Amino acid sequence: MKQRLSKARTVAAVAVAWGVLVGGAAAGTTRANAADGGLTRSTPVRLAPGVTYTEFRMPLSRGLVHGHLLTVDLSAPAVTVDLLHPAAVAARARVSELAGERDAVGAVNGDFFDISEAQHPGVEATGSSVGPAVSSGRELKAAVPNGQRFGPALPPGATTEDVLGVGYDHRARLDRLALHGTIRTPHGSWPLRGLNQYALPEGAIGAYTAEWGQVSRERAVCGTDTDRAAGCDTDAAEATIRNGRVVETAERPGAGVIEPGSVILLGREAGARRLRTLHVGQRVRLAHRLASRLPGRLRCAVGGFPVLRNGHPAGGLDTAAVTMRTSAGIAHHGRTLLLMALDGEKGLHQTGLTVRELADLMARLGARDALDLDGGGSSTFVTRDQHDEEQVRNHPTDGRERRVANAVGVFSTG
Template sequence: MRARGAGRGHALFALLATALLAFAPPAVAEPAPPTPTPEGSPDRVLGEVGPEQPVAVGVVHQGFTTTAAAGQVMGDVVVADLTSPGIRADLLTPGTIAARSSVAEMADRTGAVAGINGDFFDIGRTNAPAGPAVAGGRPLKAAVPDGRRMGPAVPGAEIEHVFAVGVDRVGRIDRLRLAGTATSPRGTFPIMALNQYAVPVGGIGVFTPDWGVADRATTLCGSDVDRDAPCAADQAEVLIHEGVVVLAGPPVGGQIPQGDVVLTGRDKGAAMVRSLEIGDRVQIDYALVAASGVQPQFAIGGSPILIDRVPVAGLDDRERAPRSAVGTSPDGHYMFLLTLDGRQTDSVGATLAELATVLRAMGVDDAINLDGGGSSTQVFRAHGASEVTIVNDPSGSSPRLVPNGIGIYAG
C-alpha cells in the first residue's frame, strides 16, 4: 500500500505549480499549471495528495487518490511544461516497432526523465502498436484498419487518432492519415500501410528497417475486421535497394537492411507487387498527414476520451481496470501523464468514464486513453538519480513489456 499525504484534491495543482516554480532557476519565471475547475467541489473527485516531487526544470510528479470510482483509487501524474527550455516529449520504443520492452528500460536507454506506457498493441503476435506513431519528427508507422484496432471501444474514436506534440511545441489530439504511392514502369500503386501489423485487404504495405524482425507474412493474415480470419491466399513481396528492385518472392521475416524498403502485397495488392521485376526502378513516397495541419514532432495512437473538458459521451462506466492517459492544458503548453492503479487491495481501478472525470478535475482540456490493465506503468527519474523508478503499482507480477510509450526529456 502506498502512503499519501494529508492534502486535499483541490490543492493538487497548487502544489504542482509550487514545485515547478521552486525547481526552476532563479532567473526563470515559469507559468503555473492550470488549476482544477470542475463542476461542484473538486474534493468529490480528488482526495489526498502526496508530496510534490520535482523531476527537472518544468517537470514534476504528484501522487494522489481519487474517490471518483466505487472505492479508493491510487493515482500518479507527471506534468511537463512544454514551454520550459529543454523540455520535450518523444516516443519511447524498444528500438524497432514489432518488439517489446519495459517502460523503465526504454526510458533509461534513451535518457528520459519520465515516461508512461503507450498504445494498445498486437499482443502475442507481431506485438506492434495499433495506431500511428511519429518519433523525432519522423513517421514510423500508420494505423491499422479500423476493424483491427485493439483496446476498448470508445464512441467517436478513429484508429487514426493520436496524441501529438507539434513542431510548434503544442500538445493536441490530432489525426494522422497515411498518403503514399509506389511509382514504377509498371504503374503507380497506392500505399495502404506503413509498418503495420495488418495490411488492408487488397492493399500494399511499406516496411522499413524500423519494423524489426517479425515475419511480414503475419501482417497479411486476418481481414480488415477479423483478426482471426484466414491469411491472404495471394501474397507477394519485393525488396528495394537504392530505388531498384533486387529481390522478389513471398513475404518473410528478418531485419530489413538499413536504407532498403520492402513492398508487401495481399490479394489485389499482391498482383501489383508481383508485376514488378528485378531491375525495375521504384520511387516510394509516403507521409502521415495531420488533420490539424501542424507537423507532429511526436505522436502516439490512442482514443480521445476528453475533448474541450467534456468527457466523450457514451464512455464505458462498468469495467474497472488500471488506466493510463495523456492530456493537455487548454493552451497545449502543459502535458499530463496519468496512471490509475487497479486490481489491487488498496486501489480498485477506474472505468473510462471515471478516468475522464479525474482528468477534467485536474484541469486537463483534451486527453486520450492509452493501453491499460497490465500495461499501465509510469516512471520518473528523481533529480540526480542514474535511472528511473516505477512510481505506480502495475497490476501484474512484473511490469508488462510493451512496444512503445511516451518519454519526457530534459536538457
C-alpha cells in the same frame, strides 16, 4: 528495474487511503473542492525544471482510485517530450528501460499493441503498436485498419489514426495521422496503404523498412478490415526494392533483417496481383508521409483514442469495463501536458476506472483534452529518482513491468 516502494511508504499509502475514505484530509495532501468528488493530491514534487510529480486519490463506492501524475510545462525552454520505442517497430521493451536509455525525467506507457495472436495458430505476435508512431520527427509507422485493432472497441467517431501529438512549436494536441503514399512503377502508380504495420487493409500494398525489425510479416495478411480474428490470406506477394529497383520477388510474406536503404513491398489480394507484375531490375519509386489534420510539424505522436474534448467527455465511452488506466491530457491551450497512470497495488481496496470515469478524472485533474492509452497490465509510470535511476512509481497489475510497444518520455535539460 526494481520498484523502490518501501514498506513505510506502503503503510503511509494505507493511512492516506483511510483518511480519504472517511472524509478527512490526510497529512501531506491538499483537498480539492467538492466538485472534484473528494479528489486529493499530494504536495507537488519538482523533478526538473518544468516537470512536477504528484500522487492523487479519489474514493469511489467500489474502492479507492490511486494514481500518479506528471505535469509538464511544454513552454519551459528546458522541456521536451518524445516517443520512446525499442530498436524495432516490431519489438517490445519495459518503460523503465526505454526511459533509462534516453535519460528521461519521466515516462508512461503508450499505445495499445499486438500482444497475442491466439486466433492465428503459428503466427507470431509482432509487438507492434496499433496507431501511428512518430519519434524525434521520424515517421516510424502508420495505423492498422480499425477492425484490426488490438484492445477495447473504439468509441463512436474514433479511429486508429487518432494520436496525441507534440509539435516542434512545444504545443500538445489531439490529432489524426493518415498515411498518404504512392508507388510509381512501369505499370502505373499504385496507392501505398501501409507502413510498418502488423495488419494491412484488404487488397492493399504496404511498405516495410529496416525499422520494422526481423519479425515475420505474415501477420500483415491475417484478418480483414472488420474482423481481426479472420484467417490469413494465402494470396500474398512481396517485392524487395533497393536503390530504386526491384532486386527480389517472393510469393509469401518473409522474415529477417531488412537491410538499411531497402524497402519490402507486401501485398494481399489485389495488391499481391499488382506486385506480381513487377520483375527484377524494374524501377520502382516510393513516396509517403503521415498527413496531419492540423498545421505544424509533429516532433512525436503516439496512438490512442480521445476520451475528453474541450472539457467534455467523448460520446459513447464505455461505462462497464473497469481496469487500471493510462492517459495523456492537455491543458492551457496545449502548453501543459498531463501524463497519468493508475496504481494497481493489491490489498489496499484499490480499483480501476471505466473509460467514461477516466474522462471525468482527467477533467478533474485539469485537462481540456485527453487520450486513453494502453491500460491493464501495461499501465506503467516511471520517474527518475534521486540516484539518477529509473523508478517505477506505480504497481503494474501483473506484479512486474510488462514489455510494451512504446512510451511517452519527458526530458528536461535543467
